Amino acid sequence: MARNKVEKMKKALMRSNTRLLLSAVMLFQAAAMLLIAFQKGAINVQALILAAALPLGTALVTVVMGRIWPVDRAILILVLFLCSIGVIALSDIARSDVTPRTHAVYACAGIVVMFIGAALIRSWRSWKKTLPLLMALCVIALLTPYLPKFGISKNGARNWVGIENVLTVQPSEFMKPVVIVCLAAGFSNRPRFVKCLPVIGFAAVCCGILLAEKDLGAVLLYFLTTVAMYYVATSNAFISLAGLGMGAGAAVLAYRALPYVQARVAIWQNPWSDYEHSGYQLIQSLIAIGSGGLFGMGLGMGMPRNIPLYYSDFIFASITEEFGLIFAIGLIAVYVLIIMRGLIVAFNARTSFHSLASFGLVIMLGLQTMLIVGGNTKLLPLSGVTLPLVCYGGSSLVSTFFSMGLLLGISSMNAEDEARDIEQLELREEMND
């Protein structure tokens, strides 16, 4: 009987009615893909298939995952929604049908990885013991772009590894959740500063490697996440601020010493001074955003292809052009919603490790979104990070799905713990009666 009650409680805890949200998302996906399918004279078969596959896939994943574990469905649906925005935008703006198809395949892989992530964090309870191993693995993975045959440079950063035209991956993307898990394990249970030193040293080594690889965006993300997690875990404002100060000092030094950092800042300050070369992509991004106006040029009516990297670094500008300012702000709001739900997961977690891990995952997601949206709109210098879950690129997509899987896993553990609490409370009341 008790078992039955726990199941009931689990369901009650997920009662936040997500059916409406799910229907709205499915409707949007189907409508957008149908529009793309019938837009140009000939029917786009792939878009037609996706028009059915996207909403059905979303519903299927939501239901299946919700059946297996009592995960936070709102986060899950919003994550799938963002991912489908990527597929829709790419179906619309990419030059060939291959790009959205590849992206959809990555998304499927990502969803599988998300399940793995959730299962991992639920079952594996001895993070502390595996910490040194994980840290070593992480450093080695980050160093792989230096492998003589397999290391690859793209857009000025040496942060890819693999065999060109077959399979290339970006270790700095895949290591994001791993680093956060390491930090969460190292910082859990309110350690003294000295005890944190190995983990902090590890984070510094990671940042150093990434800096050497010229992956500025990743350096920034890793660094800020580390500081935020350290502060949250230890309440040590002094050391956290000192860390931030050191980071700022390092940024100034990097600016002085590294010409490519200076170039980035110069473009940001005045892209118009060198329109033909360095300023070109930012100006085209602003032009696209400006042309979109409030309601956008309309799906398939814009010309976001004028922006170099319209499908990756500048996908936010492309989406703003086609869908308009209001939609773009709505998109930002979706990220904020995921972050807020994620923070609730962090609040409710039972151990400081799980709490810190979910906090770190959410903050990393937030920082990444801010950096790239700010970069697209000339609020911040462009730092070459991806728009999480939307932008084209397998490494980032799969890695973010894995992160979200960890978050969802923790949310399901919270729900089970709460259900157990309520059950015990009721048992006690029965005894009292």
Place this chain on the structure above:
Amino acid sequence: MKELRRNMRFIGTLAVVLFVGLAAWFAMTVYAQGNIWASDVHNSRLKTTGSLRGDITDRDGNVLATTAEDGTRLYTENALARRALSQTVGDTAGMSGTGVETFWSSTLLDISSSLTDRLSELFHSTRHVGSSVQLTIDGPLQAWIASQFPRGYRGAVCLINYKTGEILAMVSMPNYDPYDLAARSEATVEDTAFLNRCLQGLYTPGSVFKIITLASAVTHDPNVVTQPFTCAGEWEYEGGHIVCLGGTAHGDVDLKTAFKRSCNVTFGKLAYQLGLDRLKATAERFGFNENFKFGDFVVYNSSFPTRIDNMNELVWAGIGQGQVLVTPLHMALISGTVANGGVMMKPWLVRCIVNSLGAETSEGAPAAYRRVLSEPAAGTIAEYMYETVRGGTATRAAIKGLNVCGKTGSAEISDDKSVETNAWFTGFLYDEAHPYAISVVIEGGGAGARMPSELAAKALKKAVEMVG
């Protein structure tokens, strides 16, 4: 755990606040600058769009630019008028980057028109026509002023309504014919003809800057008007010396006499007495060193030195030489501020925007930009400027039956005397019914007392006749 939660709440709130700030900033910049970005000459959407450009009309509805049935862009028929308006209106090739055709192209083409308009056009199956833009410019007046501009000289005339901030005329010489663009590679058009000197011409102001030195003096020390000055035609001070035009010794003068005779020695002393900080403060109240964003058009920023290495630079800055630079539009605004009791009005160029369905989507309105001077201070300066026209250096600017106030300037643009000075006049009609302020600059025109003063008088008189 409790502490952990509290810290997470703090950082989480911070993150959400940052996100709200990001979204707000994003919305604000797109709202404020989206049109400017979209109108960028590099925006290929403007070239490939199937829509037709809307009309550009002047304040009385005279058509300055329109699109024919076959899509060709037509400008004013009269060749002289077409040339006179060239930089203001712009051209299809975007040669005059500040022109309305370029700066307002996303509006004229309406590349991101509202949903309802698009639906309505879908049902009527008409070709999309962009919005029409009505300017505050008086086309015939601008053409007439251009026709009166001294032959063979370069320069600018800017005429505004100082009570409303409307720009009535922006003449920039030399100009070009927007139809002649095909031949531009053959050097038939002078390069600088594409510049709108009113907005893009940064000139040394010379003596017209004395208005600001005077304003600074009367603001910071009202007793300065009774202070006696002595001018021996030149003045030696530590680190340099200054001379009056032609070495004239003005003798014992008060400030009013020194102003109307444009005495460099007195104003050099005045700048010295005020010091850089006070003079700079007043200049910056007037808009120097400010990043102008008026919205309707682009204007270059005027500059005043923020730091000086020696007294010499301060003294010369006081009479508008050295590192001081100003655009003719800004100079007209400065005169207008004096005339308007010390309040600078925000200049505007676009009266209204009407979309293809005939509905007005945006309307310009007068707006105060900033109170620059107290009313008594503005009154004193206006009186001095009136005296300057009545019996000082600017007597040729006088118009029978109208109260003209003004100030001349002859700005040195090289260290030796081999290059003729740039001639300036700026002034206004002190008249409730005809609130016009003007600035005239003629490059290499010699003394401001001659050609610019005469041209200003003609232009102001014509403005009263034509605009009312």
